[in-house]
Amino acid sequence: MYDGGKIIAGIIIGLIFLTFPIWFTHGKAVKRPEVKLPEKEKQCVQSREYMKTNHMQLLDLWRDSVVRVAQRSYVAPNGTKYDMSLQNTCMSTECHAKKTEFCDRCHDYTGVVPYCWDCHIPPKEEPKEKPEEMH
């Protein structure tokens, strides 16, 4: 085999690179993000399971219903009516009062950057949580 040594060395270096993420973190997975749930309000507009998987579809439908056809009252499965508003209902002081402890936890973890906050104003948080590490 010509250049056998170089090929084998190359393969080994390649393997080291490929497995870098595994051994660098000592084989541990990064901790699952934990969101902080509201203290007072226990009932969301839909079940927890539904919100986990479908909150983006729900918000998309909310925005179209509110903006385009002026339907602003959401009727939850249990009959309660909610104002369809990300800023005023979801993020109200009773519910997800801190974006950094709720939205950002999973979005940062998964690298999702929704553009909601380019326009919608997140609730004020004091003191502001510093970004713990650079991603």
Place this chain on the structure above:
Amino acid sequence: MGVNRRKFLKIAGISTLGAAAVPAADALAMNPIEWLDKQLGGFTPSEILLHMGHKPTGLKPREALTAKRWAMVVNVRQLDEEIAEACRETCHKIHNVPDIKNPKHEIKWIWAEHYEHALPGQHHEHIDDVLKEAPFLVMCNHCYDPACVRVCPTKATFKREHDGIVLMDMHRCIGCRFCMAACPFGARNFNWKDPRLFLKEEDQNPEFPTRMKGVVEKCNFCAERLAKGQIPACVEVAQELCKKKGREPALVFGDLEDPDSEVRQVLRRHHSLRRKPELGTNPNVYYIV
């Protein structure tokens, strides 16, 4: 032989008739685009197809003020600098309109103009002194036949069919500025700069969104207030101040289709003008001079 010309025409004719028969009565009453809009509940066909059954959810709030065609009357002789400024300030404050001094980048929803700019072509050098100085409050006219809506390629700017308000869906605006070219009233502004840079955090209304760099914005006839049963903020402020000063209301708001509404009553009593009527956009803001 396959289908000859005669047979083809026959089939084409019959199928056209068949397809048209059911919704014909409905369709004849309006133009095809309006008819389609109605079938889709205000959504576009691509939205419904892409989202598979993405149909509007929820109800209209019970406390909402409703009308067939919202309109405003500006009684210029009842206005003064103080009232005009109060209207501007209130509107811009609650809607998070940034305060940008550079006239090339400024954003305004409502502002005062001179006669010759508000009602061009109806001005001459001998108009009376009051009108020469009067602040003509101008804003989006929420035109009945809005030029801006016709040109918007994304339907970001649209006319709300149920009450005639010309609104913007900021989620959809791609910043092409066709609407600004189309609007003959300069009612629209483009966000050349990130508006949040000109809007201190303590001045923001946390209940209303801001805009982002690269979208167009304009007056929304306080759609968010109407939904809560409140009249537009500028009208409320102007009426309060006029009451204090013992004047007739300078701004009046109401349903143009309701013969008993306040706007119709005021229009019946006074001679009124609209801005650039010759352009055919059919403004819903009237001026009593």
